[in-house]
Amino acid sequence: MIDKELTTRFEAYLKDLMGKNDNSVYDAMNYSLSAGGKRIRPYLAMLACRALGGKAEDVFPFATAIEMVHTYSLIHDDLPAMDNDDLRRGKPTSHKVYGEAMAILAGDALLTEAFSVIAESDLSADKKIRAAGALSKRAGAKGMVLGQALDMKGSESLDGLLLMYERKTSDLLAAALSMGAIAAGGKGDEFDTFAKYTGIAFQVMDDILDVTSSEEKLGKNINSDGKNDKITSLSFMTMEDAKNMLEDYTARAVDSLAFLGDKDKELKELAYFLMKRDY
Amino acid sequence: MIDKELTTRFEAYLKDLMGKNDNSVYDAMNYSLSAGGKRIRPYLAMLACRALGGKAEDVFPFATAIEMVHTYSLIHDDLPAMDNDDLRRGKPTSHKVYGEAMAILAGDALLTEAFSVIAESDLSADKKIRAAGALSKRAGAKGMVLGQALDMKGSESLDGLLLMYERKTSDLLAAALSMGAIAAGGKGDEFDTFAKYTGIAFQVMDDILDVTSSEEKLGKNINSDGKNDKITSLSFMTMEDAKNMLEDYTARAVDSLAFLGDKDKELKELAYFLMKRDY
Numbered sequence: 001m002i003d004k005e006l007t008t009r010f011e012a013y014l015k016d017l018m019g020k021n022d023n024s025v026y027d028a029m030n031y032s033l034s035a036g037g038k039r040i041r042p043y044l045a046m047l048a049c050r051a052l053g054g055k056a057e058d059v060f061p062f063a064t065a066i067e068m069v070h071t072y073s074l075i076h077d078d079l080p081a082m083d084n085d086d087l088r089r090g091k092p093t094s095h096k097v098y099g100e101a102m103a104i105l106a107g108d109a110l111l112t113e114a115f116s117v118i119a120e121s122d123l124s125a126d127k128k129i130r131a132a133g134a135l136s137k138r139a140g141a142k143g144m145v146l147g148q149a150l151d152m153k154g155s156e157s158l159d160g161l162l163l164m165y166e167r168k169t170s171d172l173l174a175a176a177l178s179m180g181a182i183a184a185g186g187k188g189d190e191f192d193t194f195a196k197y198t199g200i201a202f203q204v205m206d207d208i209l210d211v212t213s214s215e216e217k218l219g220k221n222i223n224s225d226g227k228n229d230k231i232t233s234l235s236f237m238t239m240e241d242a243k244n245m246l247e248d249y250t251a252r253a254v255d256s257l258a259f260l261g262d263k264d265k266e267l268k269e270l271a272y273f274l275m276k277r278d279y
Numbered sequence: 280m281i282d283k284e285l286t287t288r289f290e291a292y293l294k295d296l297m298g299k300n301d302n303s304v305y306d307a308m309n310y311s312l313s314a315g316g317k318r319i320r321p322y323l324a325m326l327a328c329r330a331l332g333g334k335a336e337d338v339f340p341f342a343t344a345i346e347m348v349h350t351y352s353l354i355h356d357d358l359p360a361m362d363n364d365d366l367r368r369g370k371p372t373s374h375k376v377y378g379e380a381m382a383i384l385a386g387d388a389l390l391t392e393a394f395s396v397i398a399e400s401d402l403s404a405d406k407k408i409r410a411a412g413a414l415s416k417r418a419g420a421k422g423m424v425l426g427q428a429l430d431m432k433g434s435e436s437l438d439g440l441l442l443m444y445e446r447k448t449s450d451l452l453a454a455a456l457s458m459g460a461i462a463a464g465g466k467g468d469e470f471d472t473f474a475k476y477t478g479i480a481f482q483v484m485d486d487i488l489d490v491t492s493s494e495e496k497l498g499k500n501i502n503s504d505g506k507n508d509k510i511t512s513l514s515f516m517t518m519e520d521a522k523n524m525l526e527d528y529t530a531r532a533v534d535s536l537a538f539l540g541d542k543d544k545e546l547k548e549l550a551y552f553l554m555k556r557d558y
Contacts, residue, residue, distance in 0.1 A: 108390065135394070
């Protein structure tokens with residue numbers, strides 16, 4: 001389902017790029033960046049680029065930037081003042097290994113360096129600044145950061161919760177897809193609907209997995225939502241309704257790819273893959 | 280000494296730009312952004328732009344971006360896990376007003392939005408991506424964030440301390456001047472030496488003021504360095520040596536402006552002004 005050859009090449013690119021630097025901040029950045037994430041956002045950028053006729057390699061710098069932003073958001077979300085998680089992807093979280101101050105700084109550095117990677121890449125100035133704009137808009141105070149703020153506040157309705165999911169998750173998927181589209185010469189908003197529904201479905205799937213999966217498969221503490229009295233989609237819906245919603249949103253995401261004609265295969269497969277993950 | 284008419288216009292621009300947005304994250308961003316900073320970095324960007332023949336207004340978006348990055352760094356530096364300060368510019372720090380989680384997010388959002396402001400400005404794509412590159416390079420894991428990490432670790436020698444000051448302060452001044460130069464059509468590295476010496480001098484002045492100034496003038500707790508057993512330049516030098524060093528570094532900064540000919544006046548005046556501030 002995932003093009004392993006492509007993701008292997010991306011891992012090598014990322015490792016090479018990050019290995020060129022050496023200081024205490026990079027150590028902490030690399031710890032989290034190489035902690036075995038699924039690289040879904042970079043992969044989305046590559047697929048979007050390919051679907052619009054570009055080459056996946058062209059978007060490697062943008063894909064790196066999006067993974068850096070995603071990783072920073074995980075480091076900061078895990079902090080004691082936020083979700084206070086000590087396990088992530090099966091490993092101790094950044095602040096558990098490096099202390100809280102360095103975890104904050106590692107996150108700050110990843111967010112900042114994302115824009116350096118974009119700026120220093122070989123694409124045209126026009127593509128680079130549009131990619132930087134798409135990333136900052138979706139990751140910032142109207143996007144992902146707002147989503148995290150809404151998450152801290154808690155949601156009192158399903159609509160409020162889904163809006164939070166859209167900001168917290170869909171927006172960064174949208175940035176990934178947008179940067180892929182821009183690298184291929186597209187406008188950048190081609191995949192916004194796909195991102196919206198895939199992101200919300202992804203979060204609802206997380207809610208389901210938190211109840212049904214095992215700690216070993218998930219690589220983090222299970223039932224953490226229940227233990228923290230956290231509001232999830234299952235606070236407002238039965239498990240069956242949640243699973244139906246997941247299917248419905250995935251169908252909407254897939255339908256939004258119609259404009260691609262027969263170029264929709266890879267993104268469609270990824271959407272179904274994300275919906276069926278059981279780890 | 281400071282062109283009040285110019286800075287007043289910048290304040291109006293900044294207020295107008297930020298006032299267009301309204302949510303809980305923007306509230307916290309605006310609290311710190313409007314807390315009465317001296318706008319030295321934006322002003323440096325304007326003066327660099329003017330010195331190279333550009334118009335100060337052209338650099339307002341870049342000047343906004345640099346002030347956002349500076350403000351984010353203050354919010355995160357003040358956090359309990361970092362310097363644990365509860366007073367900044369005479370007002371309670373962000374985490375005292377909004378809580379730790381929102382302070383982290385407000386900082387993250389300011390850093391992210393800085394790049395949105397650059398991307399959405401009216402300058403050419405080439406100038407915008409070069410400005411974004413200069414800012415991210417100087418603010419990131421080889422620049423300001425590294426400086427903060429070195430600061431947390433502490434310095435065992437004067438050389439180590441001055442290197443930390445250069446990363447923590449000079450680098451962001453360099454970004455401001457670089458962005459001003461780029462807006463005017465320059466290369467961007469014209470003021471690197473000026474930034475280096477001004478930044479270190481600025482920090483040494485802070486060390487001196489922490490001992491000699493009053494809380495009222497400074498707008499933050501005085502002798503906080505001494506109370507925290509913090510290592511400063513005065514841990515390695517007498518007060519007289521520190522003051523001599525300040526004069527020496529200011530002279531080196533001013534000398535580096537020789538290439539400007541008679542266009543050096545405003546930046547020279549600002550360097551002397553910074554050295555003489557007694558608040």
